[in-house]
Amino acid sequence: MLRELPPIKVDALVIGHGASGLMAASALASQNNNVLVVGKGATATSMSTGCISYIRKDILRQERGAIDLEALARSVHPFNDIMERGSLALEEVLLQVSSFFQRSLSDQGLEMTDDAFHFFDMLTNAGTMYSCSIAPSFTASGRLDRLREGSLALLGIEGHRDLDPRLVAAMCAGHVDGVRVRPYWRKLDCMGHGGMTATEAAARFKNGGTQELIKTISDLEEDSVAIPPLFGLQSVHKGMSELCSESEKNVFELVTPMSLPGLRLQDAMERSAVGHGCHLMKNHLVTRLEVKRERAVSALIETPTRRQAVSFNSLILATGDLVGGGLALAGREVVDPFSTFKVGWFGKTEPLPGQTRYDAAMRQVVEAGYLVTHEMRLMTKEGRPFENAFGAGSTLASFSFPTGVGLGGELLTAWIAAEYAKEGS
Amino acid sequence: MAPFANRCIKCDSCQKACPVVTIEGLRSFSGPRGLAVDSSRFPEDAEALRDNLYKCTACFRCGDVCPARLPLTGQIMALRRSIFAKDKALGGHARILANIDQHRRSIEPAARRPEAKPSDAKLLYFPGCIAENRLPIIYQSTASLLTKGKAAFRVPERWSCCGAPLEKVGDSERLRLVREENLRFFDGFERLVTSCPGCTTHFIQDYGLEPLHTIELLYEVVGVRKLPALPSHRKVKVALHQPCHLARTVGQHVIDYAAEILQRLPGVRLVEMEDADRCCGGGGGVVAGHPDVALALAKAKVESAKRAKADLIVAPCPFCVMNISRAGGVETVDFTNFLDARLK
Numbered sequence: 001m002l003r004e005l006p007p008i009k010v011d012a013l014v015i016g017h018g019a020s021g022l023m024a025a026s027a028l029a030s031q032n033n034n035v036l037v038v039g040k041g042a043t044a045t046s047m048s049t050g051c052i053s054y055i056r057k058d059i060l061r062q063e064r065g066a067i068d069l070e071a072l073a074r075s076v077h078p079f080n081d082i083m084e085r086g087s088l089a090l091e092e093v094l095l096q097v098s099s100f101f102q103r104s105l106s107d108q109g110l111e112m113t114d115d116a117f118h119f120f121d122m123l124t125n126a127g128t129m130y131s132c133s134i135a136p137s138f139t140a141s142g143r144l145d146r147l148r149e150g151s152l153a154l155l156g157i158e159g160h161r162d163l164d165p166r167l168v169a170a171m172c173a174g175h176v177d178g179v180r181v182r183p184y185w186r187k188l189d190c191m192g193h194g195g196m197t198a199t200e201a202a203a204r205f206k207n208g209g210t211q212e213l214i215k216t217i218s219d220l221e222e223d224s225v226a227i228p229p230l231f232g233l234q235s236v237h238k239g240m241s242e243l244c245s246e247s248e249k250n251v252f253e254l255v256t257p258m259s260l261p262g263l264r265l266q267d268a269m270e271r272s273a274v275g276h277g278c279h280l281m282k283n284h285l286v287t288r289l290e291v292k293r294e295r296a297v298s299a300l301i302e303t304p305t306r307r308q309a310v311s312f313n314s315l316i317l318a319t320g321d322l323v324g325g326g327l328a329l330a331g332r333e334v335v336d337p338f339s340t341f342k343v344g345w346f347g348k349t350e351p352l353p354g355q356t357r358y359d360a361a362m363r364q365v366v367e368a369g370y371l372v373t374h375e376m377r378l379m380t381k382e383g384r385p386f387e388n389a390f391g392a393g394s395t396l397a398s399f400s401f402p403t404g405v406g407l408g409g410e411l412l413t414a415w416i417a418a419e420y421a422k423e424g425s
Numbered sequence: 426m427a428p429f430a431n432r433c434i435k436c437d438s439c440q441k442a443c444p445v446v447t448i449e450g451l452r453s454f455s456g457p458r459g460l461a462v463d464s465s466r467f468p469e470d471a472e473a474l475r476d477n478l479y480k481c482t483a484c485f486r487c488g489d490v491c492p493a494r495l496p497l498t499g500q501i502m503a504l505r506r507s508i509f510a511k512d513k514a515l516g517g518h519a520r521i522l523a524n525i526d527q528h529r530r531s532i533e534p535a536a537r538r539p540e541a542k543p544s545d546a547k548l549l550y551f552p553g554c555i556a557e558n559r560l561p562i563i564y565q566s567t568a569s570l571l572t573k574g575k576a577a578f579r580v581p582e583r584w585s586c587c588g589a590p591l592e593k594v595g596d597s598e599r600l601r602l603v604r605e606e607n608l609r610f611f612d613g614f615e616r617l618v619t620s621c622p623g624c625t626t627h628f629i630q631d632y633g634l635e636p637l638h639t640i641e642l643l644y645e646v647v648g649v650r651k652l653p654a655l656p657s658h659r660k661v662k663v664a665l666h667q668p669c670h671l672a673r674t675v676g677q678h679v680i681d682y683a684a685e686i687l688q689r690l691p692g693v694r695l696v697e698m699e700d701a702d703r704c705c706g707g708g709g710g711v712v713a714g715h716p717d718v719a720l721a722l723a724k725a726k727v728e729s730a731k732r733a734k735a736d737l738i739v740a741p742c743p744f745c746v747m748n749i750s751r752a753g754g755v756e757t758v759d760f761t762n763f764l765d766a767r768l769k
Contacts, residue, residue, distance in 0.1 A: 003635050005678060006645070042438035042490040199441045200450060234699065258437065281677050283489045303676040305629045323434060324492055 005308040013312040018043035020393025020414035021318035027418035029276040050261030053132035053406030104272040127171025138240040142252035153222035163228035229260035314421040334368035369397035376417040390417035439487035457487035461500035483709035484669035505595035517713025529585035546577035549614035553621040555743035566765035574647030589627040593710035622670035664698040664735035668742035707748030723752035
């Protein structure tokens with residue numbers, strides 16, 4: 001049934017086309033490696049907020065505004081070892097990865113502001129607080145410390161699901177001190193009838209809605225205006241700067257997951273990877289890995305009707321967590337779908353104080369993932385590190401609990417994996 | 426039914442990716458999740474979805490973005506099979522069924538058709554209904570390219586529609602009939618090549634054959650990249666449309682082949698078109714069943730090409746060429762036609 005295509009050979013094979021896969025691929029390709037990225041399905045990146053945070057909630061309690069690197073290192077298991085015995089300094093890696101990331105995205109028309117060493121607070125479209133380190137400039141202009149002592153209009157557009165201004169106003173009443181917040185519902189002719197997804201709205205908005213929106217915004221009396229995401233990657237910078245300059249107000253997007261911001265980040269990262277020279281095969285599934293002792297040798301890539309063998313010098317596994325399909329469940333146990341690498345977790349099997357047995361079991365499942373060395377090398381089932389296979393991103397153990405820790409760790413591990421994978425190829 | 430629906434993680438990726446949702450909105454179209462996942466919990470209500478079910482263009486984009494890897498399009502086609510009844514078929518679909526019964530083609534045959542020359546070549550060329558009866562230029566260009574590449578071929582003396590349109594209508598009875606006929610007519614070939622990605626996919630998935638799409642044959646076997654090209658053609662900016670069944674079921678490599686072949690032609694510049702892999706509306710029996718939806722999608726495709734400042738859309742699929750041409754605005758030609766005119 002499946003037709004075999006002639007086999008190919010690459011320097012590095014990256015499985016997974018989310019943030020960590022594309023980051024590792026770009027990093028390798030920018031050093032003249034021949035890189036193939038294979039991915040299938042919607043990535044978690046495309047559903048994310050499109051912002052990057054390197055932090056977990058427990059690190060935020062440190063000195064405000066700055067990130068405690070030691071707490072960061074303690075928080076995720078592979079980082080522990082990096083600090084203790086790795087040859088890379090976490091601080092330096094953070095600097096390199098964020099500047100490479102920001103430069104690559106800026107080439108694709110997505111300006112990201114601030115650095116990996118600080119964080120700031122913004123409002124989400126649910127009215128909750130969101131802390132992150134790197135965000136698109138048109139989102140970051142809504143950071144709460146800049147809004148203090150000012151007034152903020154929440155502008156909902158009828159039919160657009162991403163921003164319900166009344167909900168946000170009610171939710172944020174408690175924790176946004178010193179900002180006068182007022183909700184507005186407005187109807188735009190260009191949007192037609194209501195009840196549409198953000199992508200649909202963006203498609204309708206493309207046909208000349210900016211002027212109408214500028215007029216609506218100018219009529220508001222507040223000096224800052226929050227709007228739902230309305231532009232795709234191609235038009236977002238032009239659109240948002242037009243809104244700001246023409247209305248002479250600070251117009252910004254609220255932090256919005258499961259919508260255009262995530263899709264924009266995904267789009268920009270894909271373009272950037274291709275720009276660095278990667279070959280990107282979306283809609284393909286890696287169905288088999290061939291391993292000889294501690295070396296991964298080749299893989300089989302499949303579409304519904306075709307099959308192709310790829311041999312490689314190094315392999316980066318960035319397939320995502322259990323929900324994303326990078327890991328599999330067998331009964332109550334999390335297992336490696338390739339039946340090759342070691343999977344495990346770092347927590348305690350006994351329930352923590354106040355936890356039920358069910359909580360502990362659940363946490364164990366969610367926290368499990370691939371185990372790696374401090375060089376991000378995957379391990380055989382017996383625990384011997386691989387020479388040329390690396391893991392990156394949320395597929396690693398302890399990366400998916402608690403959920404929603406931001407894409408920073410994904411980029412960081414991908415960068416380290418690429419750094420050591422280079423030596424192999 | 427339930428395990429399928431329960432594997433959905435409700436992320437809405439399919440709804441965002443669905444081209445028909447962008448055209449119709451979620452008020453008048455349920456989208457892949459509504460059709461394939463939610464409705465499977467209420468199989469007795471499938472009849473009420475009849476109109477909705479036939480708006481799907483079977484572009485496979487939903488299944489491709491699905492993180493849970495649910496075969497959403499397959500599920501929609503299964504629902505179509507479950508509610509199929511000849512007397513309830515939409516106008517265009519009833520015509521397809523009548524044409525199959527009468528001529529063994531999915532469309533009304535043209536008065537003059539390209540003639541099949543008898544030969545004992547082991548390479549079988551299956552032109553498909555459109556390339557034979559609506560766009561014979563595809564038939565002629567393919568024949569010419571194969572001749573230029575010194576690949577001896579023959580067209581079966583008799584053949585029936587591959588059955589892909591019947592699959593989309595949901596008629597499994599006629600589907601079985603044409604499959605059995607074709608397997609008889611195809612006797613004694615070593616390799617099968619098709620113009621239409623729909624036929625290619627259908628031969629693989631329904632017949633269990635191993636056909637090649639024309640581009641695969643030209644690239645892998647004929648070695649079209651080594652054929653000499655005509656010099657000094659006028660400069661042309663080309664947007665390469667990615668037909669759904671070619672890019673998603675046959676495989677992305679065919680699109681890579683096509684792009685590589687085009688880039689080598691003198692005077693040709695490929696321009697990047699937004700959403701190049703978005704369905705043009707030509708598939709899934711939507712042209713016959715809901716022509717308004719098909720036309721709106723074709724118009725969106727032409728708009729993308731215009732924004733990319735393309736002079737020409739090249740589409741490696743007869744159905745796509747036909748449907749995008751209906752929208753007008755930017756000239757649309759078939760891949761083989763475009764290539765043949767530029768090779769010596």
